[in-house]
Amino acid sequence: MSRVLLTGNAAAAWGARLADVDYVPAFPITPQTEIIETLAAWIDRGELPARLVTLDSEHSMLTAAGAAAATGVRVFSATSSQGLLYAMEMLYNVAGWRVPLVLVNVSRGLAAPVTLEPDHNDVLAARDSGFLQLHCASCQEVLDSVLLAYRLAEDAEVRLPVLVNMDGFYLSFTREPVSLPEAAAVRAFLPAFDPGSLRFRASAPESQAVAVLGGGPYSYFRYETHLAALSALQVYERVSAEFAAQFGRDHPAVEAYRADDAEYLFVMLGSFATKARAALDRLRAAGWRIGLLRPRLLRPLPQLLLRELAAGRRAIAVIDQSIAMGGAGILYNELAGALYGMPDAPLLASFTGGLGGRDIAPEEFFEIARVLRDAAARGVAPAPRLLYTHDELREVRKLQAIARAERAELAGDADE
Amino acid sequence: MYRIRFHGRGGQGMKSASRILGTALFRAGYEVQDAPRYGAERRGAPIFAFVRADRRPIDERGIIRRPDLVVVADDSLVAVPAAGVLAGLDRHSLLLINSHTGTATWRERLNLAGPVLTLPAAAEVADRAGLPHVGAACAGAAASLLGAVDRELLQAALEEELGHLGEAVLAQNREVALHAFDAMAAHSGAVRTRDEPPATQWTAPDWVELPFEGSGAAAPAIHAGGTSALVPTGLWRTQRPVVDYARCNRCWWVCSTFCPDSAISVNAERQPVIDYDHCKGCLVCVAQCPPHAISAVPEHAAALEGAP
Numbered sequence: 001m002s003r004v005l006l007t008g009n010a011a012a013a014w015g016a017r018l019a020d021v022d023y024v025p026a027f028p029i030t031p032q033t034e035i036i037e038t039l040a041a042w043i044d045r046g047e048l049p050a051r052l053v054t055l056d057s058e059h060s061m062l063t064a065a066g067a068a069a070a071t072g073v074r075v076f077s078a079t080s081s082q083g084l085l086y087a088m089e090m091l092y093n094v095a096g097w098r099v100p101l102v103l104v105n106v107s108r109g110l111a112a113p114v115t116l117e118p119d120h121n122d123v124l125a126a127r128d129s130g131f132l133q134l135h136c137a138s139c140q141e142v143l144d145s146v147l148l149a150y151r152l153a154e155d156a157e158v159r160l161p162v163l164v165n166m167d168g169f170y171l172s173f174t175r176e177p178v179s180l181p182e183a184a185a186v187r188a189f190l191p192a193f194d195p196g197s198l199r200f201r202a203s204a205p206e207s208q209a210v211a212v213l214g215g216g217p218y219s220y221f222r223y224e225t226h227l228a229a230l231s232a233l234q235v236y237e238r239v240s241a242e243f244a245a246q247f248g249r250d251h252p253a254v255e256a257y258r259a260d261d262a263e264y265l266f267v268m269l270g271s272f273a274t275k276a277r278a279a280l281d282r283l284r285a286a287g288w289r290i291g292l293l294r295p296r297l298l299r300p301l302p303q304l305l306l307r308e309l310a311a312g313r314r315a316i317a318v319i320d321q322s323i324a325m326g327g328a329g330i331l332y333n334e335l336a337g338a339l340y341g342m343p344d345a346p347l348l349a350s351f352t353g354g355l356g357g358r359d360i361a362p363e364e365f366f367e368i369a370r371v372l373r374d375a376a377a378r379g380v381a382p383a384p385r386l387l388y389t390h391d392e393l394r395e396v397r398k399l400q401a402i403a404r405a406e407r408a409e410l411a412g413d414a415d416e
Numbered sequence: 417m418y419r420i421r422f423h424g425r426g427g428q429g430m431k432s433a434s435r436i437l438g439t440a441l442f443r444a445g446y447e448v449q450d451a452p453r454y455g456a457e458r459r460g461a462p463i464f465a466f467v468r469a470d471r472r473p474i475d476e477r478g479i480i481r482r483p484d485l486v487v488v489a490d491d492s493l494v495a496v497p498a499a500g501v502l503a504g505l506d507r508h509s510l511l512l513i514n515s516h517t518g519t520a521t522w523r524e525r526l527n528l529a530g531p532v533l534t535l536p537a538a539a540e541v542a543d544r545a546g547l548p549h550v551g552a553a554c555a556g557a558a559a560s561l562l563g564a565v566d567r568e569l570l571q572a573a574l575e576e577e578l579g580h581l582g583e584a585v586l587a588q589n590r591e592v593a594l595h596a597f598d599a600m601a602a603h604s605g606a607v608r609t610r611d612e613p614p615a616t617q618w619t620a621p622d623w624v625e626l627p628f629e630g631s632g633a634a635a636p637a638i639h640a641g642g643t644s645a646l647v648p649t650g651l652w653r654t655q656r657p658v659v660d661y662a663r664c665n666r667c668w669w670v671c672s673t674f675c676p677d678s679a680i681s682v683n684a685e686r687q688p689v690i691d692y693d694h695c696k697g698c699l700v701c702v703a704q705c706p707p708h709a710i711s712a713v714p715e716h717a718a719a720l721e722g723a724p
Contacts, residue, residue, distance in 0.1 A: 005435075005442055005450070113636035116455065170477050174451035175438060271477055278475035285614040359478050363618045370620075390622045400633060407639050 001185075001247075006178040008171030011139040012078060012104045012164070013038035014178075015146025017048050018186040019102075022073035024052040025064035030116055031168035032080040032106040039076075058087035065101050066094030069161070070208060072195025074150065075101035080168065081108035081122045088126065094161055095130025095225060096210070099198065100153035101161045102146055103131065107270065108168040109356040117357025118167035120269060120322040124330050130225050132162045132232055133299040135269045137255070139176040141296075142166050144243065144251055147181075147190055151239040154193050158232045160225070169357060170271040181247055189246045229300045236297055253302040256309055258284060259291030264372045265310070265346075266365070267293045267318045267335055272354050276319070279365035290369055295331075303338040310339055313346040314376040317368045319387075321354035328384065347376055353387035360387060417470035418446075418562060418609050419480045422554055423501045424489030426454065426461045429551020432577060433487070434465035436555035436593070440565040440573035441469040449474045460651070462499040469564070470609075483509050485561060485607045487535075487554045491515035494526070505530055510607050512557060512600075514550060531606065533561075536599050549592040552578070556593030556600075563605030570597055645694070649677070653697030655712045659688055663709035671701040671710060 006014065012035045016024070024043075026036040042048040055061040058079050069075045079087060084105050094101070105123045109115040123133065132152060134145045142164065149162035166172060200208050213221070236253055244250045257277050259265060266276045273294040280290050293309055293316075295302065310316060320329035327333070332350040339345045349372060353360045364387055375382050420437065424430040431452035438450030446469040454463040466480050481504045491513050493499040505511060507529035513522055514535040523532045535557050552574065559565040565573075574593055578586050659671075666686040679695040680688050690701075702710045 005438060005448060007451075169451070169453065173453075174449060174477070175435065176449050176474075177442065177447060274475040275477050279615070281475070282612055282615040286616045288615070357478075361481065361621060362612070362615075364621045366615045366618045367620050367623075369615075385623065386626060387621075388624055388626060390624045393624050393626070403638060410639055 001179050001181055003177050003179050005175040006139055006143075006180075007034065007173055007175050008136075008139045008142045008166045009034035009106070009173070010038055010175075011143040011178050012146060012166070013042075014180060015104075015143045015164075016076040016102075017042060018143075018181060018183060019074060019076070019147055019150050019190055020187070020192070021048075021050050021076040023065075023068045023075045024050055025061045025068070025075070025077050026052055026054050027056075027058050027061045027079065027083060029058075029080045029083040031108060031172040032078045032083070032104070034172070035078040035104060035106075058083040059090055062087040062090035062094060062103075065103070066090065066097055066099055066161075067200075069094070069099035069101040070097060070198055070200040071202065072193065072198045072200070074154075074193045076104075076146075077101070078104040078106065080106040081110060084122050085110065085125060088129070091126050091129040091131055091161075093210075096221070097208075098159045098225065098228070099161065100150070100159055100193070102149045102153060102164060103161060104142075104146065104164045104166070106166055106168045106172045115356035117169055118270075118321075119355045119357070120165075120320075120330075123163060123165045124322050126163060127299060127330070130160060130229065131299070132158075132160055132229060133297070134162060134164045135294075135296055135298055136164065136166045136171065137271045137273050137294060137296075139166075139171055139174070140178045140249070141251065142171060143178055143180075144247070144249060145296075147186060148236075148239055148243055148251065150190055150193075151242075152232055152235055155232075155235045155239070156196055157235050158228050160228055160232070165270065167271040179247075179249075185246060189243060233297075233300050233302060251296060253295070253297040254305050254309060255292070255294040255296060257292040257294070259293060259309065262289050262291030263314045264288070264290040264369060264376075265293050265313055265316045266290070266368070267295075267316055267331065269295060269298065269321065269331060272319075272321055272360060275360055275362075276365055279362045280369075282362065283366060283369055288369060295334075298334070301334055301338065306335060306338045307342055310335075310346055311342070312344070315347040315349060315372040317349045317351055317372050319351045319353050319360070319368070321352075323352055323355060332384075347372075347379070347381050349375060349382050350384040351387060352384070358387070358392075417468055417474065417476070418485070418564070418607070419483050420467040420469075420485045420487070420558060420562075420607075421464055421480050421483045422466070422487045422489065422551075422558070423462070423464045423493055423499060424550070424554070425493070426463050428489045429549070430463055430465040430489060430554070431551075433489070433551040433555040433558070434467050435577045436552065436570075436573050437558050437565075438467050438469070439576050440555075440559055440569045441467070441562075443569050443572055444565050446470060446564070447473050449477070453479065462493055462496060464500070467558075480504070482506065482610075484609060485510050485512065485558060487558050488513045488515075489550045489554050491517065502526070502528075508608070508610055510561060512554075512561065514554065533600070533603060533606075535596060549589045552589035552593040553596040556596035558607075560597040560600035560604055561607045563607070567594060567597060570594070648693050649696050650679075650691075650693045653692075653695060654715050655697045655699060656692065656715055656718050657690060657695065657697070657699055657701050657710045658713050658718070659690065660709045660711065661687060663707050664688065664705075665707045665709070667706065670704050670706060674700050674704045676700060 107118040109119045145164045153162045318332040329350045422430045434450040438448045442448040449468040452465040509530045519534045668686040672680040679691040
């Protein structure tokens with residue numbers, strides 16, 4: 001095992017390479033493109049015996065991925081943001097086909113307006129598609145999660161596609177030390193895919209069709225997919241334990257950082273959670289009993305584990321790096337649903353931050369902790385809050401002033 | 417933890433600088449995080465890259481708010497607010513500027529609480545736009561100022577990051593990097609780490625409740641005149657299409673129709689005319705021209721021949 005500096009994108013490509021993938025349908029989009037470029041270079045040099053095909057869109061890419069997976073080969077692909085949304089129809093379809101494949105999504109905020117930087121509205125739009133979701137907070141986790149994802153996807157108890165998510169820039173373009181496992185060790189953990197009942201084959205013409213069904217049979221198949229996703233909870237426990245035994249790295253379904261004796265918790269997804277870790281280390285040094293819960297597995301949602309981990313706390317701040325227009329925080333709702341009806345449930349507070357890669361300062365985590373403590377003392381949850389400062393609003397006011405001047409100039413031109 | 421920012425322009429090798437320094441520190445036994453940050457991925461646009469290095473695994477991410485060292489490859493950026501060169505500098509932070517202008521002038525100009533140094537390597541170069549291997553110079557200078565990386569580790573890092581470009585390119589970068597490393601030797605170890613203060617008291621973030629505003633103000637639509645004509649996007653070109661009018665069969669539509677930037681017009685003689693102020697050099701016209709009358713010429717060669 002060697003330890004090297006890799007970007008999250010390179011780590012994802014290494015995951016696919018070590019998984020010995022057979023087929024990579026591809027379509028470029030920032031900040032994901034480096035993944036398929038890396039794989040393409042390896043394939044070109046004969047270092048990875050796989051087939052990479054560029055498709056005309058993400059929709060076609062996912063169709064090709066699902067069709068290839070139906071033949072029993074190991075399929076990998078990657079996308080981001082608008083690309084994931086463009087493929088959305090096929091995400092639901094491919095999950096319904098019950099074929100295993102791994103799709104890496106590099107989170108990037110959705111248009112309009114446009115940003116290149118990350119938030120989670122893209123991957124959360126696929127939350128209920130039937131794709132399982134693993135959310136990563138480090139480049140090491142990206143590589144490891146691709147390997148875990150294949151075990152999960154290909155397990156006969158599951159047989160569903162898996163999304164592995166990482167944040168654009170904060171992981172995709174950031175190099176960190178990553179332990180590259182030996183290929184032989186990976187083969188022992190992740191043997192060649194046994195396609196079992198998947199029987200679509202080249203040179204053996206037959207059609208794989210999907211029937212149009214009434215509500216009864218339709219419900220049966222939909223609910224079976226749901227049950228398969230739920231069964232992935234136990235399968236994940238098993239394969240992550242095997243992974244830890246093989247590679248010495250533990251990737252629980254929910255990371256609990258300094259949470260054992262914590263009165264207060266932050267709950268976050270993805271790489272911004274490591275910023276919370278750094279901030280709460282400083283709070284701990286100042287005497288606070290505070291920790292972090294970070295669901296790695298969002299689909300299926302480890303509801304019982306979240307209840308266990310939340311029990312006995314005074315208050316929890318959920319920091320959503322996404323926004324549900326006209327609704328409440330997405331992760332907030334997930335947690336609230338999981339904890340509802342629990343006796344002595346902790347008080348929940350909802351924050352929204354990190355939209356479009358907007359930084360979250362250490363002082364903001366400190367302030368969230370203070371808000372939690374005050375709210376717990378009063379026994380009343382605070383109103384939901386967007387992490388946003390007067391300085392940021394002043395910057396927008398400047399942009400609006402420029403826009404108004406431009407508009408006035410245009411109107412003047414039109415009058416002439 | 418060391419926290420270092422490199423500021424430069426797209427094409428000056430700031431990402432490479434961060435990777436060279438990151439690799440050198442990683443080889444020196446540090447946990448390392450390095451990353452570039454940019455908006456429009458465009459030559460000449462301000463970009464920065466950063467390096468964090470610590471003896472423990474690093475949980476901090478994203479922009480560095482309180483840098484120990486800021487290295488500026490292009491001194492024209494210091495005065496550009498959007499480039500954020502001076503963001504977060506305090507009495508602890510060392511600012512190193514690659515500049516013809518002397519240290520005393522920069523100290524006077526900026527009036528910063530912290531130390532300011534200039535990189536004398538730049539003094540040998542007449543043409544700032546053609547500043548060669550400035551990324552390697554910045555990495556070498558930074559390594560020297562940290563005092564955490566010796567010459568051998570710096571050379572090993574240069575080879576690891578730039579070796580794929582061939583021995584000649586590597587040798588040039590090595591020379592520049594080691595020259596900058598030696599030039600800063602008198603200040604070796606001038607950059608010091610600092611611990612973040614515990615969270616006993618802090619300045620509360622200046623949070624604001626966003627007011628609801630009507631769609632007339634709050635929709636992200638931009639209305640402006642034909643400003644794209646004012647932007648000389650031809651500056652992005654690395655290869656220029658050149659029409660051989662002797663071979664052009666005056667079909668009058670193929671190249672001009674396929675040009676994705678409408679940068680080819682057809683004159684009264686049915687000859688195509690390329691607008692080099694706005695041709696980005698995609699070379700679609702070269703591929704499409706039926707009689708192969710358009711060829712691609714490297715921009716630097718065209719410039720040598722006095723092309724517009």
